[in-house]
Amino acid sequence: MTFGVVMLVHTAFNRAEEVIRHWVAGGCPVVVHVDSDVDQETYDAFVHSLADLDIVRFSERFQCEWGMWGLVEATQEASQLMLQEFPEVGHVFLASGACLPLRTVSELGAFLAERPETDFIESATTADVPWTVGGLDRERFTLRFPFSWKRRRRLFDGYVRLQQVLGVKRRIPAGLVPHMGSQWWCLTRKTLSAILNDPKRPKYDRYFRRVWIPDESYFQTLVRLHATRIQSRSLTLSKFDFQGKPHIFYNDHAEILRRSECFVARKIWPNAGLLYRVFPRGSDPKTANAEPSTGTVDRIFARALERRTRGRPGLYMHSRFPNLLNANGIAAVPFSVLQGFDDVFTNFQDWLSKQTGAQVHGHLYAKDKAHFANEVSVFRGALSDSARLRDYNAQGFLTNLVWNARDTHQCLMFGPADTQSISWLLAHDTNARVWVISGAWSIPLFLSGKPASEVRAEAARLQRTEHQLLKALRAPDAHARIHIDTLADFLENPRDVMQMVVDEIAGHRADELSDLPEMVDLTGLPAFLQELKNQGMHPFLTGDLSDEIQKRAKTAAQPRSYVIDHR
Amino acid sequence: MGAWTSYRLRLRRKRWKYRARRKGRELSLVQDRTHDIKPNDVLLFCTFRNEDIRLPFFLQYYRDLGVNHFVLVDNDSSDGGAEYAADQPDVSLWTTKGPYGRSRFGIDWLTYLQDEYAHGHWALTVDVDEFFVYPFCDTRPIRALADWLEASDVRSFGTMMLDMYPKGPVSAAVYERGADPFKLANWFDPGNYILERNDLYRNLWIQGGPRARTFFAENPKQAPALNKIPFVKWDRDYAYVSSTHMLLPRGLNLVYGQNGGEKSSGVLLHAKFLNLFSDRASEEAERAEHYGKGREYKSYISEDDGDHEIWCQWSEQYINWRQLEALGLMSKGNWA
Numbered sequence: 001m002t003f004g005v006v007m008l009v010h011t012a013f014n015r016a017e018e019v020i021r022h023w024v025a026g027g028c029p030v031v032v033h034v035d036s037d038v039d040q041e042t043y044d045a046f047v048h049s050l051a052d053l054d055i056v057r058f059s060e061r062f063q064c065e066w067g068m069w070g071l072v073e074a075t076q077e078a079s080q081l082m083l084q085e086f087p088e089v090g091h092v093f094l095a096s097g098a099c100l101p102l103r104t105v106s107e108l109g110a111f112l113a114e115r116p117e118t119d120f121i122e123s124a125t126t127a128d129v130p131w132t133v134g135g136l137d138r139e140r141f142t143l144r145f146p147f148s149w150k151r152r153r154r155l156f157d158g159y160v161r162l163q164q165v166l167g168v169k170r171r172i173p174a175g176l177v178p179h180m181g182s183q184w185w186c187l188t189r190k191t192l193s194a195i196l197n198d199p200k201r202p203k204y205d206r207y208f209r210r211v212w213i214p215d216e217s218y219f220q221t222l223v224r225l226h227a228t229r230i231q232s233r234s235l236t237l238s239k240f241d242f243q244g245k246p247h248i249f250y251n252d253h254a255e256i257l258r259r260s261e262c263f264v265a266r267k268i269w270p271n272a273g274l275l276y277r278v279f280p281r282g283s284d285p286k287t288a289n290a291e292p293s294t295g296t297v298d299r300i301f302a303r304a305l306e307r308r309t310r311g312r313p314g315l316y317m318h319s320r321f322p323n324l325l326n327a328n329g330i331a332a333v334p335f336s337v338l339q340g341f342d343d344v345f346t347n348f349q350d351w352l353s354k355q356t357g358a359q360v361h362g363h364l365y366a367k368d369k370a371h372f373a374n375e376v377s378v379f380r381g382a383l384s385d386s387a388r389l390r391d392y393n394a395q396g397f398l399t400n401l402v403w404n405a406r407d408t409h410q411c412l413m414f415g416p417a418d419t420q421s422i423s424w425l426l427a428h429d430t431n432a433r434v435w436v437i438s439g440a441w442s443i444p445l446f447l448s449g450k451p452a453s454e455v456r457a458e459a460a461r462l463q464r465t466e467h468q469l470l471k472a473l474r475a476p477d478a479h480a481r482i483h484i485d486t487l488a489d490f491l492e493n494p495r496d497v498m499q500m501v502v503d504e505i506a507g508h509r510a511d512e513l514s515d516l517p518e519m520v521d522l523t524g525l526p527a528f529l530q531e532l533k534n535q536g537m538h539p540f541l542t543g544d545l546s547d548e549i550q551k552r553a554k555t556a557a558q559p560r561s562y563v564i565d566h567r
Numbered sequence: 568m569g570a571w572t573s574y575r576l577r578l579r580r581k582r583w584k585y586r587a588r589r590k591g592r593e594l595s596l597v598q599d600r601t602h603d604i605k606p607n608d609v610l611l612f613c614t615f616r617n618e619d620i621r622l623p624f625f626l627q628y629y630r631d632l633g634v635n636h637f638v639l640v641d642n643d644s645s646d647g648g649a650e651y652a653a654d655q656p657d658v659s660l661w662t663t664k665g666p667y668g669r670s671r672f673g674i675d676w677l678t679y680l681q682d683e684y685a686h687g688h689w690a691l692t693v694d695v696d697e698f699f700v701y702p703f704c705d706t707r708p709i710r711a712l713a714d715w716l717e718a719s720d721v722r723s724f725g726t727m728m729l730d731m732y733p734k735g736p737v738s739a740a741v742y743e744r745g746a747d748p749f750k751l752a753n754w755f756d757p758g759n760y761i762l763e764r765n766d767l768y769r770n771l772w773i774q775g776g777p778r779a780r781t782f783f784a785e786n787p788k789q790a791p792a793l794n795k796i797p798f799v800k801w802d803r804d805y806a807y808v809s810s811t812h813m814l815l816p817r818g819l820n821l822v823y824g825q826n827g828g829e830k831s832s833g834v835l836l837h838a839k840f841l842n843l844f845s846d847r848a849s850e851e852a853e854r855a856e857h858y859g860k861g862r863e864y865k866s867y868i869s870e871d872d873g874d875h876e877i878w879c880q881w882s883e884q885y886i887n888w889r890q891l892e893a894l895g896l897m898s899k900g901n902w903a
Contacts, residue, residue, distance in 0.1 A: 317823075382777070388787055
């Protein structure tokens with residue numbers, strides 16, 4: 001008993017010849033099908049080049065276009081010929097010209113000889129497995145597909161839509177349950193001849209002729225009628241990308257191909273000379289019985305798929321530029337924006353960075369320049385502190401900053417005196433944590449010592465700007481994590497808010513706060529605000545501040561004791 | 568985007584094609600080896616002027632990537648570069664005294680030649696100081712990239728220009744003929760590029776990098792565009808719009824994923840900042856043949872005679888394409 005190889009070839013004939021010679025040298029008969037689109041001259045030369053091999057046959061030629069019936073017809077004819085001509089063949093292995101045997105013929109032969117009754121064919125019901133290209137899975141079997149998807153896309157799409165609109169459905173022949181799987185199989189003589197000699201075959205063929213991509217479903221479906229033992233996997237290592245086209249192997253894949261211990265791999269780039277030189281690998285008694293395992297290969301290609309379909313979140317570059325309006329998460333990782341905290345506390349930035357280990361910037365969007373942490377002039381990624389450069393694309397500046405420093409949590413101070421051009425992003429980015437103490441802008445004005453009449457205009461401007469931001473943050477579609485307190489509310493209980501800020505940034509590493517940073521002296525602030533009111537400028541964002549507020553804030557800032565002391 | 572816009576862009580494309588045919592008459596043939604071009608060959612198109620010092624490494628770099636034939640236009644060189652190029656076995660050379668600025672910075676000449684020789688070929692259009700880096704370029708020849716793009720029904724391949732500079736003053740990086748410029752200028756800015764979409768042409772407009780950081784900080788809008796689409800399966804109907812920044816038909820400009828996914832892309836390493844730079848800058852500012860009448864070059868020389876350090880603390884030293892991939896400056900996409 002041996003096995004025979006049916007090979008479908010349409011290009012790279014010198015590589016195909018190499019592989020055919022390899023099979024034949026191992027004692028395998030080969031039946032070759034050459035696409036009828038190949039011109040006669042090339043075909044003749046190819047046949048001639050193999051003339052010295054007595055167990056190679058050429059079968060009748062059909063046009064093999066991707067997704068069309070010709071491929072199945074070619075396979076049927078070639079298999080028929082194989083079964084007739086070579087009675088010693090026990091298994092038939094379907095391969096293409098771009099398939100490369102990785103292990104010796106004898107190892108594959110021994111593997112098959114040990115499993116004489118087993119059919120190796122990937123075959124899964126369409127109901128359970130969503131393998132789709134172009135949004136069609138079940139419909140592959142219920143619509144008609146007379147037009148080529150490759151050449152006549154419009155006609156193809158139009159005809160599909162027409163059938164969908166009209167609600168046309170084909171009846172699947174009785175007894176058939178649609179299955180799909182890799183085109184590359186290895187079937188036993190018994191199963192294959194049962195499929196080919198089935199009295200109902202004309203009926204099945206008529207049906208599959210108008211099914212889409214029948215080469216992935218014809219044998220996969222019919223094998224379920226005839227096989228005794230199916231191993232639903234392909235012996236050919238073949239990976240497909242999201243467009244449904246096979247991944248190609250190059251020289252640099254030699255190592256993972258070797259380690260996969262698969263028998264045959266496809267598709268091989270025809271110029272991958274190294275692969276054709278090192279494979280099939282020599283026979284080694286230690287690995288002669290190794291089972292194929294495709295873990296590494298699977299992981300590599302799954303990662304590639306992920307790159308292509310999801311990409312790296314928060315990266316904006318010349319081949320990834322998602323529409324921000326419906327992006328879920330704009331920046332790469334969570335970052336925090338704190339408004340007003342540095343007005344209430346002196347040295348807030350140092351305190352926060354000590355407390356959380358995060359990178360705490362100053363006012364990154366200040367009018368004069370970007371105040372990076374430690375006031376450096378260039379930050380990671382070679383971001384410049386120039387205000388003009390930053391404002392030229394304010395959102396890009398922030399997404400760049402977060403991407404470049406995505407290994408640390410980035411915090412930035414913000415305020416109504418800063419450039420406001422990122423407010424939309426702050427409200428919409430699910431990665432933004434925005435903490436606002438509204439009305440805190442009044443503190444620097446108060447501390448400046450200038451009379452209320454002098455700072456009235458400035459106060460009004462800051463309040464307007466902050467109000468705009470709060471409106472954006474309170475919009476129904478604002479998805480950022482947002483916490484807004486008025487100054488009065490915050491001073492009621494600063495410790496709780498500060499603890500929340502720290503917990504949010506440091507996560508499980510956060511400690512219970514021992515000391516709060518030093519609060520600025522607010523004595524006289526309520527009077528100052530009242531004076532502003534008297535000038536006609538109502539600071540409504542501060543909340544109601546009373547004279548005791550500072551005193552109460554001080555006490556609330558002490559660590560709270562939960563143990564009640566009865567003395 | 569209605570039929571009217573499409574029609575307008577079509578007219579624009581036709582105009583450029585006509586213009587290229589007209590400008591093509593300015594070219595005179597020096598050395599024709601185009602009969603050597605085989606149907607599957609990857610071709611390189613380039614215009615140069617007085618670049619004798621750069622040509623040897625340039626040609627070698629692209630030969631090593633697997634470019635099969637060079638189609639070059641010499642714009643009135645006087646330094647022997649044209650003679651050197653003409654002697655190379657895989658170069659076809661044309662020469663012209665025509666003004667560079669009035670041929671859309673050489674693009675008209677190249678478009679003419681592309682229509683003649685590149686129809687149906689993968690064509691790479693670069694400058695003498697641009698070096699193409701694509702995923703797996705250290706293990707797979709450019710033909711592999713072309714085959715893969717073709718199998719994926721992709722017609723154009725996007726890159727970003729990455730300005731490379733030395734550590735220390737630019738004038739101290741003394742370039743020698745035939746040497747690898749990235750032995751000297753091997754630093755780059757890893758993460759300060761900003762993007763905007765051009766809704767008419769659908770390309771991305773990228774600015775930033777060291778040039779924006781050091782020369783254009785006060786006027787970022789003027790900073791040079793860094794988006795380039797240099798690698799295209801050429802068709803007689805295609806036309807570059809502005810340098811190799813974008814093409815028509817505009818579908819060719821969609822080299823980026825719009826739903827979060829990353830398409831496969833590369834980088835053009837730009838060996839601009841070498842000692843050759845300050846001489847060049849004064850010369851080009853005077854000649855005013857470049858984009859915006861050499862405005863870019865004027866801004867280079869206005870800063871203390873063009874000799875300054877571009878390097879900064881957060882500059883990154885170039886290693887290989889995998890490093891650029893990890894930094895997010897290019898992407899493998901689904902090529903694995």
